Amino acid sequence: MxxxxxxxxxxxxxxxxxxxxxxxxxxxxxxxxxxxxxxxxxxxxxxxxxxxxxxxxxxxxxxxxxxxxxxxxxxxxxxxxxxxxxxxxxxxxxxxxxxxxxxxxxxxxxxxxxxxxxxxxxxxxxxxxxxxxxxxxxxxxxxxxxxxxxxxxxxxxxxxxxxxxxxxxxxxxxxxxxxxxxxxxxxxxxxxxxxxxxxxxxxxxxxxxxxxxxxxxxxxxxxTPEELKKTVTAQRLDLTMAGQQAYTELAGRLGGRVLHRVPEELVLGVATDGSAARIRALLDELDPGREHIARFALHSATLDDVFLELTHE
Incomplete structure (x- = not known):
């Protein structure tokens, strides 16, 4: 054996x-x-x-x-x-x-x-x-x-x-x-x-x-890739901000909660469980006046998220 x-x-x-x-x-x-x-x-x-x-x-x-x-x-x-x-x-x-x-x-x-x-x-x-x-x-x-x-x-x-x-x-x-x-x-x-x-x-x-x-x-x-993704989060909510000032302010408020960022596209990604209730709660928390978030998209976690989280980059 x-x-x-x-x-x-x-x-x-x-x-x-x-x-x-x-x-x-x-x-x-x-x-x-x-x-x-x-x-x-x-x-x-x-x-x-x-x-x-x-x-x-x-x-x-x-x-x-x-x-x-x-x-x-x-x-x-x-x-x-x-x-x-x-x-x-x-x-x-x-x-x-x-x-x-x-x-x-x-x-x-x-x-x-x-x-x-x-x-x-x-x-x-x-x-x-x-x-x-x-x-x-x-x-x-x-x-x-x-x-x-x-x-x-x-x-x-x-x-x-x-x-x-x-x-x-x-x-x-x-x-x-x-x-x-x-x-x-x-x-x-x-x-x-x-x-x-x-x-x-x-x-x-x-x-x-x-x-x-x-x-x-x-x-x-x-x-496995799937096992590693689950260690970070099941889903990621990508938020496209309405302008540079809104992007900078929200990035500062979120701090370490940001899993993914693309400054040139004004995109910030945060963790979510993917449920409608949690997404609504996040949008209300981050943009209560509904003025600063232009659009959002839900993504499965990627190895990029795992890599950034584990290596603290």
């Missing part, structure tokens, strides 16, 4: 700590990632997300604690971990003077494939990532989204068990980002475990089976 439970985890960390000089980046990090799932690690800049990925990918060592990836210790079995993983960062690591097909064939040859097997693998991956038509074009002519897809494809040449995606859609336009989401979804369908760091909360909401929020080097919340 114990071995069966252990085998269900693709990644486990226990008490990981890391400091750079006097700055503690990770402080006793504990994580568990189930095999074949998408796990999203969220946190403000400097929270330790990239450091976590670098430790798990054996690119840097922890000061304390231990971690296993695909069942292998990241220190004692570093070479086995590296054979079992793929790492894609924020910027595509490709040879821009080669074609997409040549990049994939080169990676396959470096993985030990024969020439014929490398050609077959390159063709398979180009088709899988909708790059077949662009396969014989130089990578320098690819769009940002195409490069990112090719970069992930290159990492899959060796059929990794675990794929690390460190902010993979940073800088992509919305259409390319959604194409990348479809790509990530196809990975888990093939049984691959995806460990994702992202600065886009919507991305984690769309993709992740489990989400962990990292702050000051510690996990401060973990669960």
């Amino acid at each position: 114990y071995q069966s439970a252990e085998a269900s985890w693709a990644i486990e960390t226990h008490g990981l700590s890391k400091a750079y000089g006097s700055v503690r980046v990770l402080d006793g990090l504990d994580l568990r990632v189930r095999r074949g799932s998408v796990f999203a690690l969220l946190g403000p800049n400097g929270a330790g997300k990239t450091t976590t990925v670098r430790i798990l990918a054996t690119l840097t060592g922890a000061d304390a604690g231990r971690a296993t990836v695909a069942g292998h210790d990241v220190v004692a079995a570093r070479s086995r971990v590296r054979r079992a993983i793929s790492l894609t960062g924020q910027y595509a690591a490709l040879d821009e003077e080669q074609t997409g097909r040549e990049n994939l064939r080169m990676m396959a040859r470096l993985r030990g494939h024969s020439r014929a097997a490398a050609r077959r693998r390159a063709a398979e991956l180009l088709a899988r990532f909708a790059l077949a038509e662009a396969g014989d074009r130089r990578v320098s002519a690819y769009s940002g989204g195409m490069r990112r897809r090719l970069d992930i494809a290159a990492g899959l040449v060796g059929d990794p068990e675990v794929v690390f995606l460190d902010e993979p859609t940073t800088g992509l336009d919305p259409r390319s980002r959604r194409t990348m989401w479809e790509t990530v979804g196809s990975l888990t369908q093939a049984g691959v475990t995806v460990f994702l760091t992202t600065q886009y909360l919507e991305e984690a909401d769309q993709l992740a089976d489990q989400v962990a929020v990292l702050d000051d080097g510690r996990v401060i919340a973990q669960g």
Whole structure:
């Protein structure tokens, strides 16, 4: 029974700590990632997300604690971990003077494939990532989204068990980002475990089976996106103010009750249970003269709300 439970985890960390000089980046990090799932690690800049990925990918060592990836210790079995993983960062690591097909064939040859097997693998991956038509074009002519897809494809040449995606859609336009989401979804369908760091909360909401929020080097919340949303509030009432003065005054009165704010659109969001009675009571409380609130909209809580609440941003 114990071995069966252990085998269900693709990644486990226990008490990981890391400091750079006097700055503690990770402080006793504990994580568990189930095999074949998408796990999203969220946190403000400097929270330790990239450091976590670098430790798990054996690119840097922890000061304390231990971690296993695909069942292998990241220190004692570093070479086995590296054979079992793929790492894609924020910027595509490709040879821009080669074609997409040549990049994939080169990676396959470096993985030990024969020439014929490398050609077959390159063709398979180009088709899988909708790059077949662009396969014989130089990578320098690819769009940002195409490069990112090719970069992930290159990492899959060796059929990794675990794929690390460190902010993979940073800088992509919305259409390319959604194409990348479809790509990530196809990975888990093939049984691959995806460990994702992202600065886009919507991305984690769309993709992740489990989400962990990292702050000051510690996990401060973990669960499914829906579970985390319930820790903040079930609903959010967004109020569009009639003018800048009304926006400023209400924002000051609400203080810490504001869950969401968009100053350029004069919008303030507050918690509510979604019932008609509570919404009427809120409107009467916040704008008894019915002069300052121009309109309102009811929303389900988002991971943005969770993130802002938990990290106090």
